Amino acid sequence: MQPYNSPFGNKVAFLVFFLSCLLISIAVGDLKEGDSLVKEDDQRVDERPLYLNQVVFIIQSQKNSFHVRRAEERRLELLRQASSLEQNPPPVLLLHSLSDNEGDWSILPLLPYLSTTFGRNSSWIVYLEEQTNVELSRLLQVLGKFDRWKEWFLGKPLHDEESTIIHHYAFADNPSVFKYPDFAAGWALSIPLVNRLANKVRDEPLKSDFTIDLKHxxxxxxxEDGKGPRLTAVPELCTETKGSAGAQNCATTVDTYLPLCGDPVKKEDVFVAVKTCKKFHTERVPVVKKTWERHAALLEYYSDHADPTIPTIDLGVPNTERGHCGKTFAILERFVSNAVPQTKWLLIVDDDTLISLPRLRALLRCYDPSEPVCLGERYGYGLGQGGYSYITGGGGMVFSRAAVTRLLSSGCKCYSNDAPDDMVLGMCLNALGLPVTHSPLFHQARPEDYSKDFLAHQVPISFHKHWNIDPVAVFHKWLVDDRGDRMPNKPHRDTREEL
Structure with missing residues (x-):
């Protein structure tokens, strides 16, 4: 959700967007379908051996205690492997601990530090997610195939099947031509590239803009519109499950994206708030009732009109065409009042959100509700210029009771009823020093808006928007497990054929 702009501002924004698309369309002419693959002439094995201490590993960790534990386990496993190889250990850094800068998770603001610290004595920066498994000896062999003195951007390539809103409709004429890395497989930058990009960040301040899909x-x-390297596909960087038949030649594999931390939290521990309005009572609310409402023990619909047939609750906040901040803060106030049962978790969704509550309850077992947890799909605004992170509302926003209490006691409020609720909440959380916890299983858009291969190793929790789809069919295809409320252990592998 983007903040409200004046009509003049909207015209300027449209002009900027049009020119950006035009520049991308011109530049894409230089891209060919096979350009992401390694060519023999471009690849030269360095005669000198590559040692582990020349590779810097950065685990893309988060501040929440559950994620800190996962990242630390990954770090210790890497060091254990290094010890078994009888080599000096590599630097293994946890991204969340490198500084207090909120924008570090967006990678680019941290490049000057990495260049200064490792730019002379290292050869590679390798980024890993918390669930990325690594076979160090095999990864060293893979990296050793590339000339470390050249600029390299390595990873497992993803591409769009059609132009998508989450990528600002880039490469509309041929969306599949542009490749971007699947972070779960791990991805790498050679030090010459890191050093050049670091200088660029120093010399040209990062734009104060939205961060929506970081990997893209x-x-x-x-x-850089054809002036920099494209992603080089590395087959050994994989998103196959560790130990599976398809992972035999892989240097990286993944654990399931939906961690198993025990039995799901009880239905009665999650209070569900659905934001709607009168004009969608007959269009969107019936979809919720046909799909996921039955999995909720405690659910209320909040509208600008009280309709006893649904039923809906009128919070006394006028409906707005955008933003809905007033309604969201009224929901937060109601959650901590005596008007509803006292639960550990609050889920706020739109009336066109499709969500698997059984999968959400399984995920919530991993988190401590006594901590201020704010969970969902993380976006950012102005991260290169001291901005903030926020949970994008369409995919669902999850708050622990401790988080809601902290938010309301701080006095943070909407500056208008139609302010963007998710962004205002992000500003409040940033001011309080409370982290936004990201899960890629929440989705702001439809399945069609994401790469097939990206969704193929997921067990998704939510999608958003009914536009140009059958929402009931989408729900049953993506968010229902054959075993009912029980959580699936396997990712959605069949998406390669069915999307």
């Missing part, structure tokens, strides 16, 4: 935006920044 990183690839665009590196490519």
């Amino acid at each position: 935006e990183i690839a665009l920044y590196i490519w």
Whole structure:
């Protein structure tokens, strides 16, 4: 959700967007379908051996205690492997601990530090997610195939099947031509590329803009309209499950994206708030009732009109065409009042959100509700200029009771009823020093808006929007497990054929 702009501002924004698309369309002419693959002439094995201490590993960790534990386990496993190889250990950094800068998770603001610290004595920066498994000896062999003195951007390539809103409709004429890395497989930058990008960040301040799909935006920044390297596909960087038949030649594999931390939290521990309005009572609310409402023990619909047939609750906040901040803060106030049962978790969704509550309850078992947890799909605004992170509302926003209490006691409020609720909440959380916890299983858009291969190793929790789809069919295809409320252990592998 973007903040409200004046009519003049909207015209300027449209002009900027049009020119950006035009520049991308011109530059894409230089891209060919096979350009992401390694060519023999471009690849030269360095005669000198590559040692582990020349590779810097950065685990893309988060501040929440559950994620800190996962990242620390990954770090210790890497060091254990290094010890078994009888080599000096590599630097293994946890991204969340490198500084207090909120924008570090967006990668680019941290490049000057990495260049200064490792730019002379290292050869590679390798980024891993918390669930990325690594076979160090095999990864060293893979990296050793590339000339470390050249600029390299390595990863497992993803591409769009059609132009998508989450990528600002880039490469509309041929969306599949542009490749970007699947972070779950791990991805790597050679030090010469890191050093050059770091200088660029120093010399040209990062734009104060939205961070929506980081992996795509990183690839665009590196490519730089054809002036920088494109992503080189590395088959050994995989998203196969560790130990599976398809992982035999892989240097990286993944654990399931939906961690198993025990039995799901009880239905009665999650209070569900659905935001709607009178004009959608007959269009969107019936979809919720046909799909996921039955999995909720405690659910209320909040509208600008009280309709006893649904039923809906009128919070006394006028409906707005955008933003809905007033309604969201009224929901937060109601959650901590005596008007509703006292639960550990609050889920706020739109009336066109499709969500699997059984999967959400399984995920919530991993988190401590006594901590201020704010969970969902993380976006950012102005991260290169001291901005903030926020949970994008369409995919669902999850708050622990401790988080809601902290938010309301701080006095943070909407500056208008139609202010963007998710962004205002992000500003409040940033001011309080409370982290936004990201899960890629929440989705702001439809399945069609994401790469097939990206969704193939997921067990998704939510999608958003009914536009140009059958929402009931989408729900049953993506968010229902054959075993009912029980959580599936396997990712959605069949998406390669069915999307």
